[in-house]
Amino acid sequence: MSASEKDLSLFYQFAVERVAVGIHAIDTKGKTILYNDKMKEIEGFDFEELADRSLLEMFRFDQHESTLLQVLQSGMPVSNRKQTYWNRKGQEITTINDTYPVFDHGQLVGAIEISQDVTTLEKVVYQPLKKYEEPITFNSISAISDSMQQVIATAQKAAMIKLPVLLIGEAGTGKELIAEAIHFASSSEGQLHTLYCHGTDQEKIDRLGLDLAEHPSGTIYCERIDLLSLPLQEHLLKMAKSRATSDTYFIASVGEDPVDLISSEKLLKELYYFFSAMTIQLEPLRNRKEDIVPFVEDYLSRHRMHFGSIVSGLDAEVEELFLSYDWPGNLKELELILDEATSLLTTQEKITYQLLPQHFKAKTQKIGSATPEDFIFHSRKDLLPLDDYLREAEIYYLQKAMDLHRGNVTKAASALGMSRQNLQYRLRKIKKNEAQG
Ligand SMILES: Nc1ncnc2c1ncn2[C@@H]1O[C@H](COP(=O)(O)OP(=O)(O)OP(=O)(O)O)[C@@H](O)[C@H]1O
Numbered sequence: 001m002s003a004s005e006k007d008l009s010l011f012y013q014f015a016v017e018r019v020a021v022g023i024h025a026i027d028t029k030g031k032t033i034l035y036n037d038k039m040k041e042i043e044g045f046d047f048e049e050l051a052d053r054s055l056l057e058m059f060r061f062d063q064h065e066s067t068l069l070q071v072l073q074s075g076m077p078v079s080n081r082k083q084t085y086w087n088r089k090g091q092e093i094t095t096i097n098d099t100y101p102v103f104d105h106g107q108l109v110g111a112i113e114i115s116q117d118v119t120t121l122e123k124v125v126y127q128p129l130k131k132y133e134e135p136i137t138f139n140s141i142s143a144i145s146d147s148m149q150q151v152i153a154t155a156q157k158a159a160m161i162k163l164p165v166l167l168i169g170e171a172g173t174g175k176e177l178i179a180e181a182i183h184f185a186s187s188s189e190g191q192l193h194t195l196y197c198h199g200t201d202q203e204k205i206d207r208l209g210l211d212l213a214e215h216p217s218g219t220i221y222c223e224r225i226d227l228l229s230l231p232l233q234e235h236l237l238k239m240a241k242s243r244a245t246s247d248t249y250f251i252a253s254v255g256e257d258p259v260d261l262i263s264s265e266k267l268l269k270e271l272y273y274f275f276s277a278m279t280i281q282l283e284p285l286r287n288r289k290e291d292i293v294p295f296v297e298d299y300l301s302r303h304r305m306h307f308g309s310i311v312s313g314l315d316a317e318v319e320e321l322f323l324s325y326d327w328p329g330n331l332k333e334l335e336l337i338l339d340e341a342t343s344l345l346t347t348q349e350k351i352t353y354q355l356l357p358q359h360f361k362a363k364t365q366k367i368g369s370a371t372p373e374d375f376i377f378h379s380r381k382d383l384l385p386l387d388d389y390l391r392e393a394e395i396y397y398l399q400k401a402m403d404l405h406r407g408n409v410t411k412a413a414s415a416l417g418m419s420r421q422n423l424q425y426r427l428r429k430i431k432k433n434e435a436q437g
Helices: 007-018 035-045 045-058 063-074 120-126 144-159 175-186 203-212 230-243 258-263 267-275 289-307 316-324 330-343 358-364 384-402 409-415 419-435
Strands: 022-027 032-035 078-086 093-104 107-117 164-170 193-197 219-223 249-254 278-281
Touching: 007 384, 007 409, 022 035, 035 093, 035 107, 063 078, 063 093, 063 107, 093 120, 120 384, 144 278, 164 175, 164 267, 175 193, 175 219, 175 267, 203 230, 230 267, 249 267, 258 267, 267 330, 289 316, 289 330, 384 409, 384 419, 409 419
Parallel strands: 164 249, 164 278, 193 219, 219 249
Antiparallel strands: 022 032, 022 107, 078 093, 093 107
């Protein structure tokens, strides 16, 4: 029997599940028909959430999802598109995507996206302050709010007495910057070794141990230890303890309250104790909006210096928008928006609304002003019966609320002005309809 006569579907299925890239395919109505394990990992789905998969995925219009719909609309592939976004767990993820339309005998049947996770690589390469070759010191950090000033004061103390530090804060709040500033203040000659725990394996931890044995006078910064599996956390702890008597200085970070992480068995208590001689909590940007404008001013002053531009600030409309937005990706997200906006600058003195990237404009648009085309994927001729339209609008709206509240039913229900039970009932009903339809 030749290879072409064999039923290869099992093999294809196996390959799709084992392959190291994320795969997401949708049909012409925008409904997910293929979503492999790697994609779940990239997008940060927990196992229990998977039961809600079709509901959660069908009507999401974040930047990284919209490429699939765009390809579906244009019938043209989009290749090599790099996207940075914040997944459902609040992790910052950078992917390089290829998105293709899929045809069957010339008829468009859907679109498929293939995503390569380059988060760790990106972190090593994307260091905005370093790209200007400036050493990161406490002076390079914008810190106007009381809470950030407190962070800097505590970090300076920690650097002076070289006590292990655990930095706590959402993605993009500046934990790595603080770690670098502490390192710089605590030692002038030692090296800073960073372990990016996202996607780390035992081998990388062992290699770090060997590096430290060779250069013991450095600092080790373990970024997001809560992203390591518990066995790898144990491995890291063993390695760190074996270096604890030397000159090595230890700093680590976590993305959430460590007490919650310990109680939900995502963080080893012993690892927490090892790193937490001092803890420093960085507030999310939405709780310290007074830092937004000074950060923008610092960013633009660097831009003027390095690119000779004359841009000096935000215009009133953009400032208002920036101050009203919640910044789930914190300062890193703001910085990426500024990177995109300034790349379009010519002779402007202010960042105007026109310079803002399309995906940001779409995200900050008020839900009430969305047109039906924004959330229902049908051609104009193909109008839906009102009941179907309302059902889809409900799915979209509830999903948006769940997204805004990061999957927290209680908070989403309160924002929607309904009881938790009512929201849960509606979500279950939608899920059941989906399963039947
Ligand atoms: N207070 C700040 N002043 C100047 N730049 C900042 C500040 N906070 C964050 N940034 C900018 O945002 C970027 C992201 O910050 P950083 O990588 O330190 O965040 P993080 O909390 O370590 O995020 P993650 O948990 O995803 O690693 C930095 O590269 C820096 O350019």
